[in-house]
Amino acid sequence: MAPPLIQLSGISLTFGGTPLLEGVDLSVSAGERVCLVGRNGSGKSTLLRIAASEIEPDHGERFVQPGASIRYVPQEPDLAGYATTLSYVEAGLGPADDPHQARYLLEQLGLTGDEDPAHLSGGEVRRAALARALAPAPDILLLDEPTNHLDLPTIEWLEARLAEQRGALVLISHDRRFLENLTRVTVWLDRGRTRRVELGFKEFEAWRDEQLAEEEVTQHKLDRKIVAEEHWVRYGVTARRKRNVRRMAELQALRQTRRDYRRAAGKAVIDAAEGEKSGALVIEAKGISKSFGSRPIVADFSTRIMRGDRIGIVGPNGSGKTTLVGLLTGALEPDAGSVRLGANIEMAALDQGRESLDPNWTLSEALAGGRGDKVTVGGQTKHVVSYMKDFLFLPEQARTPLRVLSGGERGRLMLARALAKPSNLLVLDEPTNDLDLETLDVLEEMLGGYGGTVILISHDRDFLDRVVNAVIVPEGDGRWIEYAGGYADMLAQRGTDIARREAARPKAASAPVPVRAAAIQPEAKPAKRKLSFNEKHALETLPQRIAALESKVSQLRRRLDDPDLYARDRHAFAEATDALAASESELSAAEEKWLELEILRSEIEKS
Numbered sequence: 368m369a370p371p372l373i374q375l376s377g378i379s380l381t382f383g384g385t386p387l388l389e390g391v392d393l394s395v396s397a398g399e400r401v402c403l404v405g406r407n408g409s410g411k412s413t414l415l416r417i418a419a420s421e422i423e424p425d426h427g428e429r430f431v432q433p434g435a436s437i438r439y440v441p442q443e444p445d446l447a448g449y450a451t452t453l454s455y456v457e458a459g460l461g462p463a464d465d466p467h468q469a470r471y472l473l474e475q476l477g478l479t480g481d482e483d484p485a486h487l488s489g490g491e492v493r494r495a496a497l498a499r500a501l502a503p504a505p506d507i508l509l510l511d512e513p514t515n516h517l518d519l520p521t522i523e524w525l526e527a528r529l530a531e532q533r534g535a536l537v538l539i540s541h542d543r544r545f546l547e548n549l550t551r552v553t554v555w556l557d558r559g560r561t562r563r564v565e566l567g568f569k570e571f572e573a574w575r576d577e578q579l580a581e582e583e584v585t586q587h588k589l590d591r592k593i594v595a596e597e598h599w600v601r602y603g604v605t606a607r608r609k610r611n612v613r614r615m616a617e618l619q620a621l622r623q624t625r626r627d628y629r630r631a632a633g634k635a636v637i638d639a640a641e642g643e644k645s646g647a648l649v650i651e652a653k654g655i656s657k658s659f660g661s662r663p664i665v666a667d668f669s670t671r672i673m674r675g676d677r678i679g680i681v682g683p684n685g686s687g688k689t690t691l692v693g694l695l696t697g698a699l700e701p702d703a704g705s706v707r708l709g710a711n712i713e714m715a716a717l718d719q720g721r722e723s724l725d726p727n728w729t730l731s732e733a734l735a736g737g738r739g740d741k742v743t744v745g746g747q748t749k750h751v752v753s754y755m756k757d758f759l760f761l762p763e764q765a766r767t768p769l770r771v772l773s774g775g776e777r778g779r780l781m782l783a784r785a786l787a788k789p790s791n792l793l794v795l796d797e798p799t800n801d802l803d804l805e806t807l808d809v810l811e812e813m814l815g816g817y818g819g820t821v822i823l824i825s826h827d828r829d830f831l832d833r834v835v836n837a838v839i840v841p842e843g844d845g846r847w848i849e850y851a852g853g854y855a856d857m858l859a860q861r862g863t864d865i866a867r868r869e870a871a872r873p874k875a876a877s878a879p880v881p882v883r884a885a886a887i888q889p890e891a892k893p894a895k896r897k898l899s900f901n902e903k904h905a906l907e908t909l910p911q912r913i914a915a916l917e918s919k920v921s922q923l924r925r926r927l928d929d930p931d932l933y934a935r936d937r938h939a940f941a942e943a944t945d946a947l948a949a950s951e952s953e954l955s956a957a958e959e960k961w962l963e964l965e966i967l968r969s970e971i972e973k974s
Contacts, residue, residue: 369396372435372507372535378417378427380410387413388424389559393537395507401537402546402568405556407759407775407803411539412442414556415509418537436461438505442512442774442801444496446484452495453480459499472498476521490516490684497525507535512774514542515800518684519826541802543568543829572804589624636757637782637806637813639715640744642789646710647674649792649820650695655704656845657687657694663845664690667704670839670849673904674709674791677814677821679835681854686841688824689796695822696794715790717781717798724780726770730760733769733780734787744787758783759806774801782810791819799827828854851903902964909961916954923947 375393379386387410395401405411416422417429419439431437438459449455456469473480476494487495493516500508508529514522522545529536529549540546546568553571555562564574596617650672657665664687672678672695680688693699696716697708724733731751735742742751752762758779772780778801785795793814799807811833814821825831831838832853839849840857850857926932926943933940 369398370432371396371430372432373418373437374428374430375414375418376428376430378414378424378429380413380417380422380424386559391427391556391559391561392563393418393554393561394563395535395537397506397535398533399535399552400550400567401535401552401554402550402571403537403539403554403556404546404568404571404804406805407773407779407801409556410559411556412511412773414561415439415511415537415539416441419509432506435507436503436505437507437509438500438503439509440493440496440500440511440513442515444492446487446492446495449484451480452478452482452484452487452491452498455484455495456480456499456502459502461503464503468502468504469498472502475524488516488684490518490521493517494521501528501532504532505534507537508532509537511539512541512801513538514540514545514826515774517826518686519681519828520683522826522828541799541804541807542827543804543807544827547829637786637809638757639786639793639813639817639819640746640789641818642713642791643711645674645712645791645819648672648707648709649674649676649712650709651707652695653705653707655694655701655706657690657699657702658845665694665701665847666845668847669704670695671905672820672822674820675818676837677835678823679831679838679854680822680824681826681831681838681857682841687845688841691839691847692794692796692822692824696792712792713790714792714794715785715788716794717785717796724769726768728769729766730755730769730772730780731765734783742787746789754783754787775803775806778802779806793817793819793821795821796824797826798823799825799830832856902967905960906964906968909957909964913954913957913961916950916957920947920950920954923950 371394373393373395375391378388378391378393380388391410391414393403393414403411403415413422416439417424419437420429421439421441446452446455449458452473453469456473457466460466460469470480473495476498478491478494478498482491482495484492484495493513497513500510513525517525522542526545526548536549538546538550550567551565553564553566553568555564555571555575562578564571566574648671650670652668652670654667654669655665656663656667668691680691682688690699694701694706696714697706731740734754735751740751741748742754743749744754752765755762755765760776760779769777769780778798782798785793798810802810807830811830814834821834823831823835832855835853837849837851838854838857839847840861842848848861850860852860923943923946927940927947932943
């Protein structure tokens, strides 16, 4: 085995009471692809900062091979003190590095190099930090949540770029697909200690679950043994003093082992407070358009979202995802077209504006809205500490100011605030940012069991595949197309990814094969047109709807055929006349829609 480029041995660090790291080891050799995984707050970012020599541990040693270069991208890069993004990236180059790489990588990542760091968005800051780390082609690259705030084309570009790099990689990420495609070794940081397994992330989770199950069995056996020894203390002590002293010492050792044992952190309890059931139709958009200046954001887009649908909206940053959601939910008025919301809609929204909260608020104030120590969840009142525990916050964190919370803790806080409100329509904008993988699993389970409708903006490919049943994608010039299924299904139907590159083919279960990264590729041929999820649903349900409308029209006509109705009850006659006109109009529209879809289906089958 090659000697390590960087090695951390016996690293210990304590903040406050409980040790964060206890005798942790981390070793990375040339060319290794390592993912560092663990729960939010387990110390992953701290360990990476120790590896980058940004923090000194209380105990332990850090060794780096002489001459080995290291570059580190933190969760929250700091560009203060630099006039432009180009000067920031160039400052990370060594004397022997190619200066042209700085501007080249910035352009590949969608920046010019002339941007003022003080006016960058979160995604632009992340792109500049990645360019600074990649430009020198370091021997060891340490990346802490590199995909946060990046859009899908940039994530896929970064994945391809890292796959072709020769240097070693240590990666912290919540993006399962990203981890599965890039890593071959997993280091699990759990309860202050690390365990290394020579498996990529794809195989790690099954291995971890086996380890935790075995641990539970071991603890159960320990508890039974303690009970048996305590029974002996009460009823089995004999006059043999030496034997008794030995067994009492063994009992004390067993009790100490149980006291020292730190159980694995439990799962978050994420439940959405569901409101009353909405109507079958949740949102109907007909030919909606929206432009800002001369730039079309949405052009002639139509869709029908039914109760229970899970709709994913994906696309590059700046493509108009948030604008489209605003139009569909009625927050924005379209320039043309119409949007109709169904009956009894109760909406709860999670946006990306985590910074909108006052950083001086305590966790308790943020959850309770600054009003006492109670929080209303689904119309029921709970103590704020009880609700905090559901989202894995400790009771002593109730008075913690928001400014010191980690990214994952802020993410859980925003979920807790959004899901406390009764709803039958959830609108989630990047809900996965900073959440650990275990909490993501619980969020997926909650969305799977949620009785309402979900509209989801996300750049997490695995999360989209697990949650949504339709994906809406921008095609340029304000055009949006809806595809049935998840993200992988969309790629298969479309034939290209979001950046219009040819969609990746499934890989064999072997080491990742390097793929050449490129920011711009030739325009691919459009994929064969297929019926969207909503179009298929309409084809299946419109015949029943048409039959019901025909029956209603017949009943109204029979009622109006009564010659005495007008004289007997003019109000009833007027109501029946209006209802007949409305039903006939609705029947005509349904028949036209069904005929249009049937013709489209026939054309697709012939092509």
